[in-house]
Amino acid sequence: MLERSDIAENALQCLHDEDYDRPFNTQNLNADTLIFSGGRQGRSLDGEWYFCVDLLDTGLRQKWFAMTPARPEDRIEPWDYDPHDGETVPVPSNWQMLKEKWYFFEGSAWYTRPVTVDALDEGRRRFLRIGAAQYDCKVFVNGQFLGNHYGGSTPFCVELTEALEPGENWIMLCVNNTRTRDRVPMRNTDWFNYGGVYREVTLFETPATVIRELFLRLEGGAVKALVVADGPAESARLEIPELGVKTDIPLTEGRGEVTLEAQPALWSPDSPKLYDVTCAAGGDVVTDRVGFRTVERRGTEIFLNGKPLFLRGISVHEDDEQSGKVTSEADIRRRFEHARELGCNFLRLAHYPHHERAAEIADELGLLLWEEIPVYWAIDFANPATRRDATNQLTELVRRDRNRASVIIWSIGNENPDTDARLDFMQGLAATARAEDPTRLIAAACLINHAKLKIEDRLAGALDIIGINEYYGWYDENFDELAIIGRNSAPDRPVVISETGADGDHEKGPERGLFSTAYQSEVYEKQIATLSDLDYIKGISPWILYDFRVERRQNVFQRGWNRKGLIAADKQTRKPAFGLLAAHYAERASKEE
Ligand code: GCU
Numbered sequence: 001m002l003e004r005s006d007i008a009e010n011a012l013q014c015l016h017d018e019d020y021d022r023p024f025n026t027q028n029l030n031a032d033t034l035i036f037s038g039g040r041q042g043r044s045l046d047g048e049w050y051f052c053v054d055l056l057d058t059g060l061r062q063k064w065f066a067m068t069p070a071r072p073e074d075r076i077e078p079w080d081y082d083p084h085d086g087e088t089v090p091v092p093s094n095w096q097m098l099k100e101k102w103y104f105f106e107g108s109a110w111y112t113r114p115v116t117v118d119a120l121d122e123g124r125r126r127f128l129r130i131g132a133a134q135y136d137c138k139v140f141v142n143g144q145f146l147g148n149h150y151g152g153s154t155p156f157c158v159e160l161t162e163a164l165e166p167g168e169n170w171i172m173l174c175v176n177n178t179r180t181r182d183r184v185p186m187r188n189t190d191w192f193n194y195g196g197v198y199r200e201v202t203l204f205e206t207p208a209t210v211i212r213e214l215f216l217r218l219e220g221g222a223v224k225a226l227v228v229a230d231g232p233a234e235s236a237r238l239e240i241p242e243l244g245v246k247t248d249i250p251l252t253e254g255r256g257e258v259t260l261e262a263q264p265a266l267w268s269p270d271s272p273k274l275y276d277v278t279c280a281a282g283g284d285v286v287t288d289r290v291g292f293r294t295v296e297r298r299g300t301e302i303f304l305n306g307k308p309l310f311l312r313g314i315s316v317h318e319d320d321e322q323s324g325k326v327t328s329e330a331d332i333r334r335r336f337e338h339a340r341e342l343g344c345n346f347l348r349l350a351h352y353p354h355h356e357r358a359a360e361i362a363d364e365l366g367l368l369l370w371e372e373i374p375v376y377w378a379i380d381f382a383n384p385a386t387r388r389d390a391t392n393q394l395t396e397l398v399r400r401d402r403n404r405a406s407v408i409i410w411s412i413g414n415e416n417p418d419t420d421a422r423l424d425f426m427q428g429l430a431a432t433a434r435a436e437d438p439t440r441l442i443a444a445a446c447l448i449n450h451a452k453l454k455i456e457d458r459l460a461g462a463l464d465i466i467g468i469n470e471y472y473g474w475y476d477e478n479f480d481e482l483a484i485i486g487r488n489s490a491p492d493r494p495v496v497i498s499e500t501g502a503d504g505d506h507e508k509g510p511e512r513g514l515f516s517t518a519y520q521s522e523v524y525e526k527q528i529a530t531l532s533d534l535d536y537i538k539g540i541s542p543w544i545l546y547d548f549r550v551e552r553r554q555n556v557f558q559r560g561w562n563r564k565g566l567i568a569a570d571k572q573t574r575k576p577a578f579g580l581l582a583a584h585y586a587e588r589a590s591k592e593e
Contacts (some may be wrong), residue, residue, distance in 0.1 A: 007066055008077045014061040021060055024138045024174075027388070029149035029156045031395035035127050035204065035230075036211045037155075038403070039278075039287030042129070042202035045171070048088040049197075050112040052081050053095065054174070057108050059083075064110065065140035065172050083112040083172055091201055092131070094194040094324035104551070111173040111197055119166040123208040125231075126160040131199025131355070133175045134325070135183060140172040150389045151184070152177070153318075153352040153374070154396035155199070173197060182383050184390045185376040190562060191317055191351065192549040194325040199355060209233045209282025215402050216277060217439045218292040223260040230254055233282035240277050251281065266305045267291025267405040269345050272366035274405075291363055291405030295441060297464045300536045302441070302494050304368075304408070310592065311368065311496060311539025312585045313346035314339050314566070318354050319548040321569050327355045336365055338545060338567060342578065343585030348498060348541035351376050351414050353397045362406035369406045370443065370498075370541065373397060375413035375429065381421035390425070391432050398436040407440065414445040414498075415469055416459075423458050430462040443467050445498040453481055455489035466491055467498030469543075472530070473523035474502040479530070486534040496539035500527050501564045504575050505557035515557035517575045520564075524577040528584045542581060546571055 014020055052059075058080055059065070069084040089095065095102045095109055120126060130137060134152035138145065141163040149156040163169075177195030179187040209231030216225050227236040227249050235248045236256055243264055249256035265273045274289040293305050302309045316335055318325050332355065339347050348370040349358060362369050373393045380386040394412065401407050412429040416422050430442045445467035446457040460466050472482040489495075504520030512518050524542070531537055547565035554560060561569055566578040 005077060007063060011062045017061070021057065024060060024145055024148055026147055027150055027392075028147040029137075029139070029158050030392045031399055033157050033159070034155065034212060034396065034399060035129070035157050035206070036214045036286050037129060037202075037204070038214065039285070040204050042204040045113065045115065045128075045201040045203055046091050048113070049091050050083055050085065051087055051089040051095070051109065052083070053102060053105050053107065053109045054081075055105070055107040059108065059110050059174060065145070065174075066143045068143070069170070081110075083110060084114075084170065092196075092198045092326050094134075094196045094198050094326060096192070096194055097322065097324040097326075106178050106193060106195065108174050108176040109195065111175065113171055114168050115164070115171055115203065116168045117164050117166065120161065120164070120205070124161075125206045125208060125210060126164055127157045127204045127206065127210070128160050128171070129155060129157045129202045129204060130173075130197060131155050131201070133173065133197045134177045134195050136176040137197070138174040140174070142169050151393040151396065153354070154393050155356070155400060156396070160203070182380050182386045182389075184379060184386060184393060185351070185374040186378050186380065188378065189351070189374070189376055190550055190552065192319065192324070192551060198324070198326045207231070207283035209284050211236070211279060211281055211284050211286050213399060214277075214279050214286060214288065215399075215437070216288070216290045216292075217402070217437075218264070218294055219439050223262045223264060223292060224257065225249065225260060226255075226257045227251065227279055227281065228255050229281040229284065231282050231284075236279055236281035238277070238279050240275050242275050264292040267293040267363075268305055269366035269368065272364060272405070274363060288403050289363070290403050293405050294439070295408040297441060297494055300491065300494050300538065302465070302538050309538070310588065311346040311541070312344050312588060313348055313370070313496075313539055313541030314342055314344050314581075315348040315350050315499060315541045315544045316546070317350055317544065317548045318352075319546070320571075321549075324549070327358075329357060329361070332358050332361055334571060335545065336361065336367055338571075339367065340365075342566070342582045343589055346370070346539060346541065348372070350544075353393075353400070356400055359401045359404035359406050363404055367406055368408050369404075370409040370411055371397060371401060371407050372411035372414065373429075375416060375426065377415055379416065379422070379425070381419065381425040387425055387428065390429060394429055394432055395436055398433060402437045402440075409441045409443045409465060410437070411443045411445065411467065415447055416444070418447075418458055426459055427462045441465050443496065443498075445469050448485055450476075453484050453488050455485060455491050455495060460491065460493065464493060465538075466493060466495045468495055469499035470497065471500060471502070473526055479526055482530045483533070486530070489536070491536055494538040495536050496541065497531055497537060498541055499543040500531075500540070501543040503557065503563040504577065505563045506568050506573055506575050509557050509563075515555075515563065517577065520575060521577045521580055524580045528580065532584075542566070
């Protein structure tokens with residue numbers, strides 16, 4: 001009888017085990033296992049990884065992660081995939097953009113690469129940080145499952161201190177982008193369901209103490225700092241040289257907070273002043289560049305550094321004709337440059353956390369941002385696991401970006417149905433955001449109460465800003481209703497029109513009527529005229545800067561794209577409505593001077 005290995009035995013037994021994935025859904029990689037990454041010099045693991053799509057989860061069933069490298073001629077039993085051999089793909093990437101046969105692939109895919117390391121000095125630690133993987137990412141090192149992360153747009157870390165051996169190691173990531181009822185977002189979105197490891201992968205080495213959180217902000221007229229360190233350290237040393245700050249923050253169970261005597265120059269769009277910050281604890285050192293400002297609401301007004309603010313905005317997705325959801329420094333700067341050309345001081349980063357470089361660059365440029373988690377349309381609001389997932393994604397976003405002066409709004413959702421379960425779920429999210437960061441405004445993109453023709457959403461009481469998505473002239477046909485809604489509504493807090501717009505296909509659209517750029521312009525003209533009369537509206541972020549990819553739009557003008565962009569998918573061709581919005585913002589800006 002052929003001596004059969006455990007792997008071979010398992011390959012037989014697993015055919016009858018539909019609970020194969022249960023051990024790999026620990027969700028133990030989350031906001032609490034993040035390390036603060038500012039200023040860290042890490043080793044990039046970007047580049048070619050072995051890759052294989054795995055529609056039936058054969059890899060988890062057969063335990064591909066338990067295989068060891070061997071030449072084909074040296075193997076003594078059949079195998080269905082050897083993770084250490086075969087096709088490779090570049091990381092970061094979305095597999096949909098790499099091969100036609102993977103364009104609509106939805107399922108698991110395996111990424112594998114060798115990593116050679118030296119012996120780790122006593123007391124030192126290693127962490128792997130993945131900038132984002134859509135949606136579920138299970139991490140294996142040398143055949144050992146270390147954990148998994150849910151959430152397609154936030155970074156996560158996994159400690160490899162014990163897992164990596166001196167010499168060659170094998171890291172395997174099983175990434176699954178299947179849409180399911182309990183995920184965030186759920187199964188139905190109006191953006192493309194990209195998959196893969198699509199932001200940077202970095203290996204960090206730290207001392208025995210690692211700084212996990214560093215949060216600086218202007219609060220109550222003073223500069224406040226929070227440090228959380230994991231490992232032996234009595235205190236943390238915080239320095240902001242330009243403010244003359246050199247202070248020790250005592251740590252109790254690794255956590256310390258301090259109020260600093262400092263008078264920073266305020267960050268603003270006109271003067272985006274950033275300060276170099278260094279924090280050290282137990283030999284670990286991190287840095288950041290932080291702007292200090294205040295944003296608050298009083299009644300129906302938004303105030304930035306105590307001055308009333310109107311948000312001249314535009315909505316943006318993270319999407320590209322060639323690279324999918326993979327963005328770059330150049331792509332982000334082009335997006336902001338186009339927003340500037342429109343006359344924007346504000347962008348809504350829809351509908352999920354964008355790359356962390358976006359807020360860092362916005363800090364430098366003096367742009368204001370609305371950041372959002374993908375609690376989008378229908379969500380399994382009654383499901384505790386879904387609530388845990390959404391809460392974790394929000395916490396990861398806030399801890400990643402709360403040192404970014406450009407970020408003024410955390411948005412906890414988009415166009416969700418007004419049910420009791422949704423109200424409870426999202427009130428919980430608002431509380432989480434405020435607990436993690438009491439200095440920013442909380443919003444959600446809500447729907448108009450069409451039955452009453454009124455801005456009325458039970459969630460508004462938990463928000464600082466009521467976002468309203470309205471499409472009069474497109475989905476909502478009777479344009480006169482918008483003015484009626486204006487008269488019927490008396491919101492007690494600021495309203496931002498977080499979406500409005502219309503499709504216009506500049507290449508194959510008709511001369512006039514729906515999907516023509518001429519009609520898109522007509523909608524913008526009427527929207528601008530009507531919204532300008534509603535004084536409780538303190539901002540607009542029309543939908544959307546660029547055409548973007550989406551599976552569900554396949555008419556002869558859409559052809560797999562949402563064509564509401566003011567610029568086409570080539571990110572160059574402006575449609576006439578671009579100029580209309582730019583003229584409106586120029587007029588508004590001139591009145592503010
Ligand atoms: C909705 C939704 C967007 C969508 C847009 C549209 O309001 O929030 O994600 O793309 O409308 O229909 O174009």
